[in-house]
Amino acid sequence: MYEEKQEFESVPQDLYKQNDKMYVATDCIIFGFDSGNLKLLLFRRRVSPLAGEWSLIGSFVKLDEDVSTAAERVLEEITGLKNVYMEELKVYGAADRDPGFRCISVGQYALIRLSDYDRKLVKEHGAEWFDVEELPDLVLDHNQMVKEALEKLKQKARIQPLGFELLPEKFTIPQLQSVYEAIFQKPLDARNFRKKVLSHNVLVKLDEKDKTSSKRGAYLYKFDHNRYKKLTEKGYDFEIW
Amino acid sequence: MYEEKQEFESVPQDLYKQNDKMYVATDCIIFGFDSGNLKLLLFRRRVSPLAGEWSLIGSFVKLDEDVSTAAERVLEEITGLKNVYMEELKVYGAADRDPGFRCISVGQYALIRLSDYDRKLVKEHGAEWFDVEELPDLVLDHNQMVKEALEKLKQKARIQPLGFELLPEKFTIPQLQSVYEAIFQKPLDARNFRKKVLSHNVLVKLDEKDKTSSKRGAYLYKFDHNRYKKLTEKGYDFEIW
DNA sequence: ATTTTAAATCATCTCAAAGATAATAAATGT
DNA sequence: ACATTTATTATCTTTGAGATGATTTAAAAT
Numbered sequence: 001m002y003e004e005k006q007e008f009e010s011v012p013q014d015l016y017k018q019n020d021k022m023y024v025a026t027d028c029i030i031f032g033f034d035s036g037n038l039k040l041l042l043f044r045r046r047v048s049p050l051a052g053e054w055s056l057i058g059s060f061v062k063l064d065e066d067v068s069t070a071a072e073r074v075l076e077e078i079t080g081l082k083n084v085y086m087e088e089l090k091v092y093g094a095a096d097r098d099p100g101f102r103c104i105s106v107g108q109y110a111l112i113r114l115s116d117y118d119r120k121l122v123k124e125h126g127a128e129w130f131d132v133e134e135l136p137d138l139v140l141d142h143n144q145m146v147k148e149a150l151e152k153l154k155q156k157a158r159i160q161p162l163g164f165e166l167l168p169e170k171f172t173i174p175q176l177q178s179v180y181e182a183i184f185q186k187p188l189d190a191r192n193f194r195k196k197v198l199s200h201n202v203l204v205k206l207d208e209k210d211k212t213s214s215k216r217g218a219y220l221y222k223f224d225h226n227r228y229k230k231l232t233e234k235g236y237d238f239e240i241w
Numbered sequence: 242m243y244e245e246k247q248e249f250e251s252v253p254q255d256l257y258k259q260n261d262k263m264y265v266a267t268d269c270i271i272f273g274f275d276s277g278n279l280k281l282l283l284f285r286r287r288v289s290p291l292a293g294e295w296s297l298i299g300s301f302v303k304l305d306e307d308v309s310t311a312a313e314r315v316l317e318e319i320t321g322l323k324n325v326y327m328e329e330l331k332v333y334g335a336a337d338r339d340p341g342f343r344c345i346s347v348g349q350y351a352l353i354r355l356s357d358y359d360r361k362l363v364k365e366h367g368a369e370w371f372d373v374e375e376l377p378d379l380v381l382d383h384n385q386m387v388k389e390a391l392e393k394l395k396q397k398a399r400i401q402p403l404g405f406e407l408l409p410e411k412f413t414i415p416q417l418q419s420v421y422e423a424i425f426q427k428p429l430d431a432r433n434f435r436k437k438v439l440s441h442n443v444l445v446k447l448d449e450k451d452k453t454s455s456k457r458g459a460y461l462y463k464f465d466h467n468r469y470k471k472l473t474e475k476g477y478d479f480e481i482w
Numbered sequence: 483a484t485t486t487t488a489a490a491t492c493a494t495c496t497c498a499a500a501g502a503t504a505a506t507a508a509a510t511g512t
Numbered sequence: 513a514c515a516t517t518t519a520t521t522a523t524c525t526t527t528g529a530g531a532t533g534a535t536t537t538a539a540a541a542t
Contacts (some may be wrong), residue, residue, distance in 0.1 A: 102304050213518085415490075442484095458537085
């Protein structure tokens with residue numbers, strides 16, 4: 001499956017399977033969105049055992065580092081992106097989850113804009129984007145992590161507007177719909193979707209149109225973060241779309 | 242605040258603040274329900290520093306132990322209860338959260354029936370129940386954990402029937418209402434509550450009545466786990482009450 | 483024994499939002 | 513000029529949440 005000879009960062013060999021240390025790692029489920037499909041960024045595991053196998057983007061948490069910082073660090077390392085939407089999924093803490101050493105992993109999922117990331121960096125690290133529906137076998141419990149991240153994303157998307165995180169600054173309603181169709185994995189009615197999504201008054205209609213995907217062209221919108229902030233502070237219930 | 246001399250389990254002194262180990266702990270936010278109020282079980286922290294201060298019920302995760310098992314272990318140790326509803330809250334992973342050593346904690350909240358727990362065990366461990374509204378100052382970030390657990394409970398209770406976990410096997414509708422009023426921290430209309438809660442057909446009406454809290458007496462019900470299971474498997478949306 | 487009382491229970495009504503469907507508008511390609 | 517496709521506006525129907533009125537029941541008070 002992975003033939004090339006390569007150097008990997010690894011736990012010092014003298015520690016491997018012989019020490020009594022508890023390791024804490026974080027693995028990022030990094031979602032992107034492109035042409036109607038959710039994508040996931042993967043790379044090759046850097047530590048033995050299983051070095052070289054497809055894996056979520058992860059890293060050990062350093063002793064003097066916050067867990068969330070570790071996730072941000074590794075995400076920036078591979079994609080060049082900062083200030084990305086990221087949220088904790090859950091802890092994977094089975095004693096036997098990693099055959100090499102005792103390591104619990106904090107799963108965190110991130111939503112990034114495919115337009116923004118640093119392609120060179122990604123390439124350098126051997127990372128690749130996969131369609132969420134067509135993932136390879138991943139190391140350890142990573143396939144399970146992805147499954148649960150998708151589930152959580154689906155759930156979260158119902159009560160919090162985060163489809164925007166996957167789109168460029170400016171986007172059309174149909175594009176947004178397409179994101180939600182990918183997340184919910186079912187078709188939505190364009191007319192009702194528009195009605196709902198606009199009813200919250202957190203979208204600002206721009207004067208430009210996007211004509212890449214239709215003859216008529218659709219108006220571009222942008223998300224009004226300020227307005228959203230004000231609404232949620234007032235306890236506004238976003239349980240919609 | 243805590244004057245008595247006492248022995249505490251602790252990290253070996255030679256390791257304290259000098260070793261480079263990563264520790265993983267779990268802290269349980271243990272909820273109970275009594276006479277209209279949510280209660281929380283607390284005990285005295287067993288490790289230095291801050292040994293003897295009020296703390297959530299917690300423990301280190303052993304090297305050969307699942308994180309979830311650790312939580313179940315400590316919960317049983319203190320309350321004698323097994324098979325309790327427990328769910329992960331989130332990870333508390335700030336590098337400086339514990340002044341003694343580097344330790345991340347997995348917060349987990351549990352719902353137990355106050356009728357069931359082992360009072361002797363609780364007493365032996367110096368644990369006590371506190372009204373959620375009147376908690377003492379807790380060690381580290383534990384007050385924050387409680388706050389977030391309450392928030393999560395409130396959210397979760399909207400889409401999943403878990404008020405039952407806090408009540409005895411048999412309960413009345415008014416009792417159930419009282420649980421939800423405690424969770425949501427607002428009064429509910431008895432007539433509408435009844436309508437909603439019965440509309441899902443997961444409650445079985447018994448022939449007995451409970452007369453402890455009213456002259457007329459209210460019928461006892463029990464939760465139909467099987468029926469609930471079937472419904473959720475079919476994708477039934479419980480976004481109610 | 484009758485009345486009072488407080489909860490428990492049943493029955494309607496109103497309103498708003500969700501989903502289904504119809505109709506129109508704006509471009510492009512033929 | 514017309515057909516075609518996507519975007520957009522406008523209605524209609526149904527459902528369910530919340531508000532409120534009315535009735536039952538059994539214990540306690542008179």
